[in-house]
Amino acid sequence: MNSVLDHALQYVSQGFAVLPLHFPFEREGSLRCSCGKDGCRQPAKHPFGRLVKNGLKDASRDPETVQRWFAGASLNIGIVTGAVSGIMVLDVDPRHDGDATLAKLEAEHGPLPPTWRFLTGGGGEHILFRHPGGTVANSAGLLGPGLDVRGDGGYIVAPPSRHISRRAYAISVDHHPSDVLLAPPPDWLMQRLAHRNPAAKGTPQARTDWRDHVGATHVEGTRNTALASLSGHLLRNRIDPFAVLDLMLCWNRIHCTPPLDDDEVSATVRSIARREIDRREARHAG
Ligand SMILES: [Zn+2]
Numbered sequence: 001m002n003s004v005l006d007h008a009l010q011y012v013s014q015g016f017a018v019l020p021l022h023f024p025f026e027r028e029g030s031l032r033c034s035c036g037k038d039g040c041r042q043p044a045k046h047p048f049g050r051l052v053k054n055g056l057k058d059a060s061r062d063p064e065t066v067q068r069w070f071a072g073a074s075l076n077i078g079i080v081t082g083a084v085s086g087i088m089v090l091d092v093d094p095r096h097d098g099d100a101t102l103a104k105l106e107a108e109h110g111p112l113p114p115t116w117r118f119l120t121g122g123g124g125e126h127i128l129f130r131h132p133g134g135t136v137a138n139s140a141g142l143l144g145p146g147l148d149v150r151g152d153g154g155y156i157v158a159p160p161s162r163h164i165s166r167r168a169y170a171i172s173v174d175h176h177p178s179d180v181l182l183a184p185p186p187d188w189l190m191q192r193l194a195h196r197n198p199a200a201k202g203t204p205q206a207r208t209d210w211r212d213h214v215g216a217t218h219v220e221g222t223r224n225t226a227l228a229s230l231s232g233h234l235l236r237n238r239i240d241p242f243a244v245l246d247l248m249l250c251w252n253r254i255h256c257t258p259p260l261d262d263d264e265v266s267a268t269v270r271s272i273a274r275r276e277i278d279r280r281e282a283r284h285a286g
Pocket of ligand 1: 022033034035036037040041042043044046
């Protein structure tokens with residue numbers, strides 16, 4: 001099983017929804033994202049729009065569609081996480097101390113059960129678990145630095161995709177689907193997520209919840225909601241709308257992965273500011 005197509009069909013036979021992603025290609029001696037954009041923020045990691053116009057929504061579990069996408073192509077593969085594929089994934093990023101965070105959690109709660117693991121082209125690891133039911137929110141850093149969760153509405157870049165650094169994503173030989181069963185997540189993990197995840201609790205109310213909310217990292221699927229709730233919070237507390245816009249533009253770059261476009265941030269803040277101003281005027285009029 002070597003080709004991208006073989007892997008994609010294997011994933012589909014396991015019930016995973018897959019989608020084509022952009023890939024690295026050589027130009028003038030260096031690797032670039034196949035989207036061709038100079039400042040691509042997710043090189044070789046984002047949906048291949050020509051085949052999946054609606055991104056994750058167009059992911060497929062149909063072998064014929066997958067055959068059509070991947071036969072003879074040099075595309076990268078994404079696996080959609082969450083209930084649609086029956087999986088949730090722990091994303092360990094050692095560049096942000098994810099391995100240390102996981103080691104600390106395992107020392108406290110006991111080791112993770114044997115389950116499938118994929119080695120990422122960026123030097124990290126994706127640890128797959130059976131989806132526990134209900135909603136699993138995407139989160140970044142809520143379990144600790146460098147340890148993210150890909151749940152409903154998320155996706156991972158899967159083996160044998162190629163990373164922009166030239167390394168390939170690979171299935172860990174010690175945690176291979178042919179030898180190891182996909183395990184359910186340990187209870188302690190789900191308890192920690194339920195406890196620590198502001199997204200799961202909706203808009204924060206208490207002051208300490210706001211601190212978690214501001215400090216968390218937000219991924220695709222939670223970025224817009226977080227931006228909207230945070231701008232609303234500041235505006236309701238009578239912070240000048242121009243100051244709010246500036247703060248949110250900075251916050252977006254630090255706390256959203258990948259960051260939203262500046263235009264999108266401006267549009268959201270503007271629309272919330274307008275609503276807030278209307279609300280104040282209505283109150284004064286009444
Ligand atoms: Zn790109």
